Amino acid sequence: MTKKTTSGRWTTLDRDLGRISSVEYANQIVARPMVGLGVALAFMVVAGLGAALFLTGASSPYVVIAAAIVGAYMAINIGANDVANNMGPAVGANALTMGGAIAIAAICESAGALLAGGDVVSTISKGIINPESVAETRVFIWAMMAALISSALWVNLATWIGAPVSTTHSVVGGVMGAGIASAGFGAVNWPTMSAIAASWVISPLLGGLIAAAVLLFIKTYIIYQEDKIAAARRWVPVLVAVMATAFAAYLAMKGLKRIVKIDIGTALFIGVIVGVVTYAVTRPMIHRQSEGLENRNKSLKVLFSLPLVFSAALLSFAHGANDVANAVGPLAAIVHATEVGGFEGKVAIPTWVMVIGAFGISFGLVLFGPKLIRMVGSQITKLNPMRAYCVALSAAITVIVASWLGLPVSSTHIAVGAVFGVGFFREWYSERRLRLNRPANLVMASQERRRRKLVRRSHFLTIVAAWVITVPAAALLSAIVFGILHTAF
DSSP states (O other): OOOOTTSSHHHHHHHHHHHHHHHHHHHHHHHHHHHHHHHHHHHHHHHHHHHHHHOOSOSOHHHHHHHHHHHHHHHHHHHHHTTHHHHHHHHHTTSSOHHHHHHHHHHHHHHHHHHHSOSEEETTTTTTBOGGGOOOHHHHHHHHHHHHHHHHHHHHHHHHHTOOOOHHHHHHHHHHHHHHHHHOGGGBOHHHHHHHHHHHHHHHHHHHHHHHHHHHHHIIIIITSSSHHHHHHHHHHHHHHHHHHHHHHHHHHHHSTTTSOOOHHHHHHHHHHHHHHHHHHHHHHHHHHHTTOOSSHHHHHHHHHHHHHHHHHHHHHHHHHHHHHHHHHHHHHHHHHHHHSSOOSEEEOOHHHHHHHHHHHHHHHHHHTHHHHHIIIIISSOOOHHHHHHHHHHHHHHHHHHHHHTOOOOHHHHHHHHHHHHHHHHHHHHHHHHHHHSOTTOOOOHHHHHHTOOSOHHHHHHHHHHHHHHHHHHHHHHHHHHHHHHHHO
């Protein structure tokens, strides 16, 4: 605005308008989290109303409505935390915008949950506690409710501090804690818990090692070749075909089990067929896409971007198919117990419960997901499309290998472990090249050595600590919640 020097009126007006604009901008910043919170609360209310509408013959309808609201809260937290592991690398590599990643993940997660999601889940969440130890239906219902509440609160806290944790492990810890509080330590199936504890180590190590191996392959046979474009034409279709094989085998086991029982051998055969077809389709596409590209690393990023987007979408679909059932398992168990007056080893998950899980994940991702997406995608180590593709391929292969070996693994630990694997491999590889090219009498200062670290140690320690304490923290919180519910009701 024009100033009038003869009087201070215009200067004062400019200053006042500037203050008003600053206040309005500050109000917008403060209001953003409140909008997300309001939408999340509205969805939880709708979930409760939906439960009241679809309930048939439940002995305790208000308990089921409350459980549906908590289940919606849990699903929102899964979307805010777990889905970042699938989309983070693609966003960090600039293959997808944040908005594009959220849209693709929301669609694919919901589709995976509704189309290929587990229709059967153990009522005691994979046999964590023995059904015989919780003989009374009322005690069982409060145990499952405590597991839901505690796991949702723990995942919410982890999201707030910026730590991607396993929602499945959170539910497992919640069920274990409620089981101990209701029937003592003898109620827990300790061999199963030992296998889950082993997965804390197996999942990230396996994911990291496979990601590092794939990155070594890409560096050796593509990046450091004299003709990078020719090498990419030869090997990128192969890598895409391997990805397609792994995903097809996994989805065959998960998605076709409602129609026919698929063993690992048959699933791998289906995967190989899909991989061969994918290679035949991808090879001419990569050849056309590479025409006219310069012989440098930047061109390679273009060739890996589209496969990375598809892999991120498939990872989200697979996550929706696998993890949603685990998250809403306690809710399904409560519905079953109130309808039949007891509980069995397995219960069917009602469609409306799966809908709550699927849409809750989408709402959580849209409203609160960007924080963890940025963490996984760019704040642990720097990713480009080649490195991010290594993470996605590692996640797909690791799940298949784990299924073949019968190992319980966490998709969260695999994906984040793969990111760490890529980062630590880059540190080792760059140090090795530097050492080979450095004069023998030159010693690198410790400060310079620290500066060259490619993985942020603070994030590494925070995430690993969150992984280690997830089950005991969720168990302790669940025991407290169970005590309150059991005493009050």
